[in-house]
Amino acid sequence: MDVTQRAESEQAPLWRGRSGRAWVEAQAPLDQMFKPFEDLLVKAVCAGAGHRVLDVGCGTGSTTLAVARRLGAKGHCTGADISDPMIAVARARTEREDITACFIRADVQDHAFDPASFDWIISRFGVMFFDNPVLAFKNLRRAARDGADLCFIAWRSAAENPFMTTAERAAAALLPNMPARRPDAPGQFAFADRHRIAALLEDSGWAEIDIRPIEVDCTMRESDLLGYLSCLGPVGLMLQEVDERTREQVIETVRAAFDPYVHGVEVRFTAACWMVSARARPAPGTLKGATHV
Numbered sequence: 701m702d703v704t705q706r707a708e709s710e711q712a713p714l715w716r717g718r719s720g721r722a723w724v725e726a727q728a729p730l731d732q733m734f735k736p737f738e739d740l741l742v743k744a745v746c747a748g749a750g751h752r753v754l755d756v757g758c759g760t761g762s763t764t765l766a767v768a769r770r771l772g773a774k775g776h777c778t779g780a781d782i783s784d785p786m787i788a789v790a791r792a793r794t795e796r797e798d799i800t801a802c803f804i805r806a807d808v809q810d811h812a813f814d815p816a817s818f819d820w821i822i823s824r825f826g827v828m829f830f831d832n833p834v835l836a837f838k839n840l841r842r843a844a845r846d847g848a849d850l851c852f853i854a855w856r857s858a859a860e861n862p863f864m865t866t867a868e869r870a871a872a873a874l875l876p877n878m879p880a881r882r883p884d885a886p887g888q889f890a891f892a893d894r895h896r897i898a899a900l901l902e903d904s905g906w907a908e909i910d911i912r913p914i915e916v917d918c919t920m921r922e923s924d925l926l927g928y929l930s931c932l933g934p935v936g937l938m939l940q941e942v943d944e945r946t947r948e949q950v951i952e953t954v955r956a957a958f959d960p961y962v963h964g965v966e967v968r969f970t971a972a973c974w975m976v977s978a979r980a981r982p983a984p985g986t987l988k989g990a991t992h993v
Contacts, residue, residue: 711829711886712782712807718940720783722931723759727789729924731762734824736916737853738763740975741822742770744851751775754818754843756808756852757826759783761790761801767822768794768801777801778818780808781826809836813843823852828890837904844980850906854891856913856972863961863969864888867935870957871950875938888933897976906978916971925967929954 723730731738741763745753751771755764758779768777779801781787790803804811809830821840830836844850858865858881868878884890891897894911901909920928930939930951939947961967 711831715781715783715829716785718937720785722936723783724785724789725931726924726928727760729920729928731760732924733918733920734762736918737824737971737973738766740853740914740916741824741851742766744849744977745820745822746770751820752818753777753820753822754813754840755779755826756821756823756840757781757829758790758803759786759824759826761786761793761803763822763824764790764801764803765793765797765799768799769797771800773800775800779803780806780811782807809839811839813839815842816845818844819848821848821850821852825853825855825888827852828854828888829886831886833890833900834903837901837906841905841980846980846982848980850901850976850978850980852976853914854897854974854976855889856974857892858889860972861889863971864933866957866961867929867933867954870954871935871938874946874950874953875935875942878934878938881934891974894974897974901976901978905981907981908977908979910977912975914973914975916973918969918971920967922962922965922967925958925962926951926955929958 745767751774753767753771753775755767755777758764758781761779764777764779768775771777777800779790781790781803782805784805787803787805794801794803809832821844827833827836840850855861855864872878881887881889884896897911898909930936935950935954939950942950958967961969
């Protein structure tokens with residue numbers, strides 16, 4: 701079978717439904733928690749040349765809008781996401797500001813972008829959910845001009861990010877049917893292996909690949925923690941299906957497990973991630989880039 705042909709993304713029903721709605725409900729605390737990553741991407745784009753930017757997996761649009769604000773009238777940012785609920789929020793946010801940004805509901809694995817239409821492609825935790833990463837990055841390469849820059853942030857391993865797995869570890873005994881995470885499957889930690897990232901990008905037409913570990917201090921308000929742990933991630937999805945007594949037990953148990961991260965009115969943790977950059981490889985026979993892994 702031609703590898704460019706595929707069924708609809710397995711992720712699509714989740715992000716157009718329960719997961720997408722959960723992220724919309726948690727928009728404000730998530731924007732706060734991930735603001736340091738947004739700042740890193742804004743800095744990268746604004747330090748480079750070219751101002752046509754695509755934000756992959758843009759969610760509710762915070763990073764897209766932040767880049768658009770910094771670039772001003774000289775630039776244009778497009779946010780793409782598979783989630784109808786999140787794109788609707790992103791569009792509403794941009795309508796409230798005079799910003800040169802737009803949002804499209806699209807699966808970037810096969811969306812028909814105009815060829816060579818972007819100078820920069822960025823993503824804040826949006827690329828780990830591809831069913832077929834090579835197909836996705838090849839399509840993004842077609843959307844990028846020769847020499848365009850790719851910069852994305854992805855989570856390292858679950859073991860290096862205990863905050864992100866606190867809820868499911870604490871709830872395991874109470875939710876025995878909770879699906880186990882599968883290594884390399886689409887999901888939060890799909891890009892934990894830096895060598896896999898390098899191979900995927902090389903196979904997709906990207907060069908000058910640089911993959912750097914970063915540790916970033918993140919915060920959220922303690923008052924937002926209960927909503928965060930009860931609606932997001934594997935536990936949040938399972939809580940939508942259990943009876944009220946089980947739900948109360950799980951929430952009480954999981955909230956107690958987060959106590960080590962609570963410092964007064966603030967929740968603090970360190971996120972272990974990759975900062976990945978690459979450049980759109982020119983046509984065969986021209987410059988070849990080096991890989992640093």
